[in-house]
Amino acid sequence: MPTRFLDRYYTPGVAFKRAPLRKAAVLFVATVCLCLCGLLYLQLEQSRRHDLNQAQIASSNLTRAMAQQAEDTFMKADLVLTSLVDWIQVDGFGPALRPRLQKTFARRVLSLEQLHGILLFDQKGQWIVTSFESLPRGPGVADRDYFKFHQQNVTSAAHIGAAIRSRENGEWIIPVSKRINDKNGQFQGVLLAGIKMSYFDQFFKSFSIDDNGSMFMALTDGTLLARRPFVESQIGTSLARNEIFQTLLPQASSGNAMLTSVVDGIVRLFGYRQLEAYPLVVSSASSRDSILAGWYDTAFRSGLIVALVMLGVALFGWVFLRQVRVGERVEADLRKAQEALELIATHDSLTGLANRRLFERALDIEFGRGARQSSALSLIMLDIDYFKRYNDTYGHVVGDHCLAQVARAIKGCCHRKADLAVRYGGEEFAVLLPDTDIHGAMTLAEQIRRSVMDKNISHTGSPTGYVTVSLGCYSFVPTGRDSMEVFIQRADAALYQAKHAGRNRSAVLSMEGHVEALMRSDR
Template sequence: MPILTQDPQQTPGGALKRLSLLKAAVLFIATVCLCLCGLLYLQLEQSRRHALDVAQVASSNLARAMAQQAEDTFMKADLVLTSLVDWIQVDGYGAAQKPRLQKTFARRAQALDQLHGIFLFDKQGQWVVTSFDDLTRGPGVSDREYFTFHQQNASTLAHIGPALRSRENGEWIIPVSKRVNDKNGNFQGVVLAGIKMAYFDQFFKSFSIDDNGSMFLALTDGTLLARRPFVESQIGTSLAKGEIFHKLLPNAPAGNAMISSVIDGVVRLYGYRQLDAYPLVVSAASSRDSILKDWYDTAFQSCVIVALVVLGVGLFGWVFVRQVRVGVRVEADLRKAKEALKLIATHDSLTGLANRRLFEQALDIEFGRGARQSSSLSLIMLDIDYFKRYNDAYGHVAGDHCLAEVARAVKGCCHRKADLAVRYGGEEFAVLLPDTDIHGALVIAEQIRRSVMDKNINHNGSPTGYVTVSLGCYAFVPTGRDSIELFIERADAALYQAKHSGRNRSAVLSLEGGVEALMRSDR
């Protein structure tokens, strides 16, 4: 338990005066170095954020340009298909109309650079008219996604399907199709405009992005239609589990995010945008390493400069500290010697417990505290049973070892910082328990008794065959006019009752109506 004593040499403000020069020097040098590092961090963080902000603006503008171009591309194809569907639904596509339809298809396909070709299929999915001179007679397109979609949906809106290879010449195309109905609204076929994948590839290449950057066009369900860099095996893969489709698009149709690509794992700053008129999403991204390349170079140079400055300050501080270290070491040695003397004066050298001097100081403090707070103060006195027989049988060296083991058991049961375990004299110990009533003291006493027994220290001179202790407990609420000697005597009286009643037990002494009552708790 800590004892507060007044240092006679302590003066107001003495704590500041005692601050060692060594610590002050180290604190100053550390503060200077930390300030330099802090300023460097703030400057680098500000420049990093600026680089990212500029990149965000650039990616947003790039995504906006891509969205506008994609919307224009698909809208032109949509308008062509709308005019053709209106014509076909009025005039039909019989043998008389086929030559005219073929020429019209060819002119419309030639007028738009993005178109691979225009195709008309009947309700069985067979080729009827194409923009090519030679009509391919293949197996038909009834298995294609776009054909199945129109067959099952009465919508007259344009449908954009997953990218596929044209059966005309094997070229990758993005199909834009519309349903053809008869006069009663029944399904009669499909008109398809194939947009060249190469058209988007050339469009993507017109923008300047880094080698690890990327651009893509995808359906809103995450199906990849076109991408830069172009990797054929990636076309048609799903990006639905990516952060853009899974988290960002449901909350905002456009934005920016620094995320890792689900395709190649590269961390990029993405600008994304969902088209208003069509179920499409475009995105442009620059790799994080490319965005921060110049920042990394600047950060490296700045760190080297600051490191040199810190090294210089550190070297100066090291020289200065060495000059004062001898004095500080002498001061520390003197302080350690003082602490050692204080410990010797207040603690028992054999057991490490407090001695009677520290016990008396603690009693003075706790009597005053208990009186001010009207709190109960308890004392446990304990004695090793048949200890003289133990010394006679095993010798004084073993006796000292026995005392040390009992002391460890006593100290181990003092769980609070305020509890004080004391070697009172010889084989007698005391435990001072502030703010503890008699019931709490008895609980601690029983813990100590059992702890000593659990050590199973052999003692042939004891009836139990092992070392045991007897304990006496006393508690009262100090009033400010109490006698310390009487307090100890009453706890000692309880100890005497415990020994007189057969030892290896705890006894409690209470004063009720001037009558002493004894309570024992056997194991």
């Protein structure tokens, strides 16, 4: 195998210089530990996201169920009030009708377990008829917000007010009320159905949530109506500054978010939903700690296992480093083997010419040398004419023999030590010529072309009847900012012009990129 090119383009101990083995071992141990930590982080992060995603799904399902239950509860009360208001507005609520109204109210309350009672007030807020057997005593309800609302608004829609204590028995209720008008549309009173807060409390308790979880129902203005856990002092307080009401609800009527509760400061995953039919918002929340309790346990156990593995790797690295000195004894032998591998790696086994790897290294070196010395650098690209036909006619074994013969012809024309003959790929070859201008390149190209012809390699698929080659030449003076790809492309362009002009000839590409000459010397 020729080695004259390696003397110029290969420096043992430089191209394959490596870090000291001890540093490499330390780097390896550190890399393994970092990889283990990275894998642990990815696994735990994926697990955490999965747990949070499952919690979001559960939260969405729970708030959907809460919204449906709340809507059904208020809709039934609304329907009862609507039918009664229609009746009262037609027949009135004179003294003769009041006993009948009382019995009807009582029956309706018994038919709906969520109802605390039904109460009718006149235009001054005084009790007229209730579902209870006796009328409460007192100043009336003219001071209640729901009563004032109906005095000031002519809407016939049901109004849901803030939670209040019943003046009948002190029980917490959520008032659902409707305005009563006379035949002229003038305000005549209010009909109210009280929804037991205990009804929602029992409904909330039917769901399993963690000790720090919470559920609530509020008006759309943020007024808290019901909550689990029930804290009496919080009923009626405003949640308006809660991020659900300030930010999330204006963007979407339902969703999930990890928030810090404004009520107790606990971080929870909140699911929220605004009812379509009524100005109500329901929300359920599970504390972040309860959602991730299993994940925390997994993270601890996984972290412990990874820590033990890392300790084992570190111990192994320590033992390994102690054995490095023994390994250093074979360093010289390894270096020699490395150099031998380099010889194999830089030459084509079939033709004995340099391969593309050595060619690219040589280009890099010669570009730098040419730029420093302002000397011309030339490149000849050539390939065998109609070689596919040759392989199809004679077979690949004979084709390989043909490639070897052409390679010998090329090597026979490269007399200088600096000239580098390369098998560029397939049937294509290259010759790198340092310190050579375009005239010298063209002269050598013609020598190679004639040398191949002189081999008289039979080729029935060629118009000439024997193997010929086409060659493209390009030369320039490197500047230090040149592109190897462009250098090769321009020589290749000259080769293409030679083939396009009829093959079995040499072409020269000028530095401006124009084909300046085509040469052929037919026998």
